[in-house]
Amino acid sequence: MSVIGLNVTGEGNNVDIRGGISITHSQNTDGSVSIVTGINLNGDSEVTLSGQSTIDTATMIGGAVTLAKVSNGGSLILDDNSIIDINVNYIDVSASINNALLVANGENSSIANQGDITSHGVYSIMRVDNGATIGNSGEILVYATSNGGGDDRTAVARADDAGSVIHNQSGGDITRIHNQSGGDITRVISPSYLTSNL
Numbered sequence: 551m552s553v554i555g556l557n558v559t560g561e562g563n564n565v566d567i568r569g570g571i572s573i574t575h576s577q578n579t580d581g582s583v584s585i586v587t588g589i590n591l592n593g594d595s596e597v598t599l600s601g602q603s604t605i606d607t608a609t610m611i612g613g614a615v616t617l618a619k620v621s622n623g624g625s626l627i628l629d630d631n632s633i634i635d636i637n638v639n640y641i642d643v644s645a646s647i648n649n650a651l652l653v654a655n656g657e658n659s660s661i662a663n664q665g666d667i668t669s670h671g672v673y674s675i676m677r678v679d680n681g682a683t684i685g686n687s688g689e690i691l692v693y694a695t696s697n698g699g700g701d702d703r704t705a706v707a708r709a710d711d712a713g714s715v716i717h718n719q720s721g722g723d724i725t726r727i728h729n730q731s732g733g734d735i736t737r738v739i740s741p742s743y744l745t746s747n748l
């Protein structure tokens with residue numbers, strides 16, 4: 551099962567969200583996955599997000615909550631008034647998921663973070679695939695401290711496939727504070743698995 555808060559499809563749409571987005575999520579410990587997406591932007595349209603956004607989640611490693619997913623030429627701007635606070639606790643299951651707070655997929659798809667993102671607990675913040683781009687000129691702070699069951703290591707930023715780029719631009723700052731130790735991950739769930747099996 552998947553849940554989408556705002557679904558923007560097609561070309562030429564312009565959406566301005568000024569009050570932020572709040573997501574509260576708790577995953578079952580049986581390993582079943584429900585993906586929650588705040589904004590799904592599919593197509594050559596633009597969404598601007600400002601204001602206070604919060605994500606509170608208890609999830610498997612990698613996180614089942616995506617604040618925004620952009621594909622097929624879409625553009626998301628987190629403006630300089632955007633503040634995102636993440637509180638994450640990992641449940642103790644022997645699986646993980648390849649996901650992130652901000653996901654851009656496909657050529658000409660882009661996300662620009664000009665605001666502040668703070669994660670209390672390690673969470674994958676940015677992921678690009680298949681030629682997409684994410685630019686950060688804001689402040690990203692990840693407290694990658696022990697936060698619940700299982701191993702909680704993950705990439706703050708991840709780029710997969712040819713042409714995929716994450717830029718930490720002028721004025722951008724990414725800080726990771728951690729006290730991590732090793733652990734075992736027995737199974738990784740890919741986004742394609744989730745898409746085809748929900």
